[in-house]
Amino acid sequence: xxxxxxxxxxxxxxxxxxRINQLVAKRMLGTLFPKVRVIEATDGEEAVxxxxxxxxxxxxxxxxxxxxxxxxxxxxxxxxxxxxxPPPHVVALTAGLIQGERERCVAAGMSEFLSKPLxxxxxxxxxxxxxxxxxxx
Numbered sequence: 598x599x600x601x602x603x604x605x606x607x608x609x610x611x612x613x614x615x616r617i618n619q620l621v622a623k624r625m626l627g628t629l630f631p632k633v634r635v636i637e638a639t640d641g642e643e644a645v646x647x648x649x650x651x652x653x654x655x656x657x658x659x660x661x662x663x664x665x666x667x668x669x670x671x672x673x674x675x676x677x678x679x680x681x682x683p684p685p686h687v688v689a690l691t692a693g694l695i696q697g698e699r700e701r702c703v704a705a706g707m708s709e710f711l712s713k714p715l716x717x718x719x720x721x722x723x724x725x726x727x728x729x730x731x732x733x734x
Contacts, residue, residue, distance in 0.1 A: 606632040607732035609724075610653040612644035612670065613637075613690065614662045622657055622690075622715060629721050630733045641665025648674045648685070654728055655686045658707065660698070668705045675706045686727040690715070 609626060613619040623635050636651050638644040642664045644656065656674070660667035671687045678684035688709040689702040702710050709723045724733065 606630075606634060606734075607655065607728050608634040608636060608651055608653040610636040610638055610644065610647055610651065610656045610685075612639075612641065612647075612656055612662065612667065613659040614639050615659070618659070618690075618713060618715075622720075625715060625717050625720055629717065630724070633733060641667060641670035644670045645673045645677070649677060652682070653685050654732060655688065655724065657690055657711075658687050660689055660691045660702075668701060671705045671707055688723060688727075 607630070611619055611622045611626070613622060619637055619639070623637065626633055626635050636647055636653060638647045640662045644658065645665065647653075648656070658667040658671055662670070665673070667689060674687070675684050684706075686708040687706065688711055689707045690711055690713055691698060692713045699710050708727055711719060711723065
């Protein structure tokens, strides 16, 4: 399990190119887990760079982003994590359920899958299943 540097609470990155979706995810995270640190990336390349800088415990990864899609960004992040430390959990975010999409997410190394619009209860359940409870409080 990935852990952030101060071990006080989880660091979660929201990698989402749509500003409204990013704001919704950030607000939900703040409501559910007020002590969690949230980092925002607006495309796949930025997500990879921010992973290197911040080492988040979990990433909410939009699948369709400019410059580098969520699949490629996830693969790059997990390859980096193989060399540098424990991998983060990556949760796919998608607006549509395309046949075979869940399988592609698993093949890319993603831990879970959420469809948009985000459901706060599902988000909470997934985060609690993937992260140590002490990191969320």
